[in-house]
Amino acid sequence: MASPQLQHLSTSQAAEVFDEIVNVYVTVYAESQTEEDFANFRARGAAQFQGAGFDLVTVRVDGDLVGFAYGLTLRAGSGWWRGLEPAPEQGFTEETGVRTFALIELAVLPEHRKKGLGRLLVDELLARRDEERATLATDPREADVQKMYERWGWRKAGRVPAASDAPVPHFDLYVLPLR
Numbered sequence: 001m002a003s004p005q006l007q008h009l010s011t012s013q014a015a016e017v018f019d020e021i022v023n024v025y026v027t028v029y030a031e032s033q034t035e036e037d038f039a040n041f042r043a044r045g046a047a048q049f050q051g052a053g054f055d056l057v058t059v060r061v062d063g064d065l066v067g068f069a070y071g072l073t074l075r076a077g078s079g080w081w082r083g084l085e086p087a088p089e090q091g092f093t094e095e096t097g098v099r100t101f102a103l104i105e106l107a108v109l110p111e112h113r114k115k116g117l118g119r120l121l122v123d124e125l126l127a128r129r130d131e132e133r134a135t136l137a138t139d140p141r142e143a144d145v146q147k148m149y150e151r152w153g154w155r156k157a158g159r160v161p162a163a164s165d166a167p168v169p170h171f172d173l174y175v176l177p178l179r
Contacts, residue, residue, distance in 0.1 A: 002061050002062045003061075004059045004060070004061055004066075004117060004120065005059065005060045005061070006057055006058070006059050006120065006121070006124050007057065007058050007059075007060070008055065008056070008057055008124070008128070009056045009057070009058060011049055011050060011054055013056075014049050014054070014056045014070075015049060017058065017065065018045070018046070018049065020065045021045065021056075021058075021065070021068055022038070022041070022042055022045070023065075024065055024066070024067065024068060024107050024109060025038070025041055025045075025105070025107055026038050027109055027110075028107040028108070028109065028110070029107075032167070033167060037167055040165055045105075048070070048072055048104055049070075051072035051073075051075075052072060052073050052075060052097070053072045053073025053101065053131075054070070054071075054072045055070060055071060055072070055101075055125060055128070055129070056068060056069070056070040056125075057069050057070070057121050057124045057125045059108075059117050059120065059121055061112065066108060066109045066112040066117065067106075067107055067108035067109060067112060067117050067118065067121055068105070068106075068107055068121065069103065069105065069106045069107075069118075069121035069122055069124075069125045070103075070104055070105055070125070071101055071102050071103040071104045071105075071125065071134070071136075072101070072102060072104065073097065073098065073100070073101055073102070073131060074095045074097075074099070074100045074101070074102050074135070075095065075097050076095055076096050076097035077095060078095040078100075080093075080095065080100075080102065080135065080160075080173075081093035081095075081160065081173070082160060082161075083160045083161045084157065084158045084159070084160050084173065085158050085159050085160075086158055088157065088158065092157075098130070098131060099131060099132050099133065100131055100132065100133050100134065100135055101126070101129045101131040101133070101134045101135070101178070102134070102135050102136065103122065103125065103126075103134055103135070103136040104136075106118055106121060106122060106136075108121070118148070119152060122152065126176070126178060129178055131178055132177070132178060132179060133175055133176060133177050133178055134175070134176045134178055135157070135173055135174065135175050135176075136149065136154070136173070136174050137160075137171035137172070137173055137174075138171060138172045138173075138174065139167075139168050139171070139172075140159065140168065140170055140171070140172050141168070146172065146174075149174050150174075152176075153176055154174040154175065154176045155174060155175055155176070156172055156173070156174055157173045157174060157175045158172070158173060159171065159172050159173070160173055
């Protein structure tokens with residue numbers, strides 16, 4: 001495998017590669033999601049790419065996009081933690097608009113997995129963040145994905161109900177201290 005090339009992209013640069021991002025996402029989730037799910041990702045991603053604190057890191061091999069990770073800062077009063085079970089300690093769910101970075105998506109093409117690219121993407125994405133902590137949501141049925149994040153130091157905070165258009169009824173939320 002050629003040396004992977006990581007790149008942080010600004011919002012405008014991200015817009016230029018948005019179709020490539022969607023293509024990687026569709027390939028990664030082809031077996032588990034529907035056309036409606038892909039349309040939701042496209043709409044959700046287009047909005048998230050404009051969000052406060054947005055950051056995107058891509059990885060290319062031989063010039064081809066093979067993976068990406070992106071996220072954004074949770075806004076003050078965010079509903080991210082709404083319905084978290086078990087109930088957390090007081091103050092845990094309070095968002096100020098600068099406290100928590102949410103890792104929204106991590107995707108690596110199947111033929112490029114198990115080579116450390118996912119970890120490389122997440123580490124690069126989080127290395128520049130000023131927030132106190134990072135969070136992410138996982139599908140509770142994806143035990144291998146959850147174990148991967150736990151190996152990387154993330155800890156499970158609990159479970160929240162998913163939005164009505166989500167592919168699952170609940171998400172497990174994880175947290176990683178950043179400083």
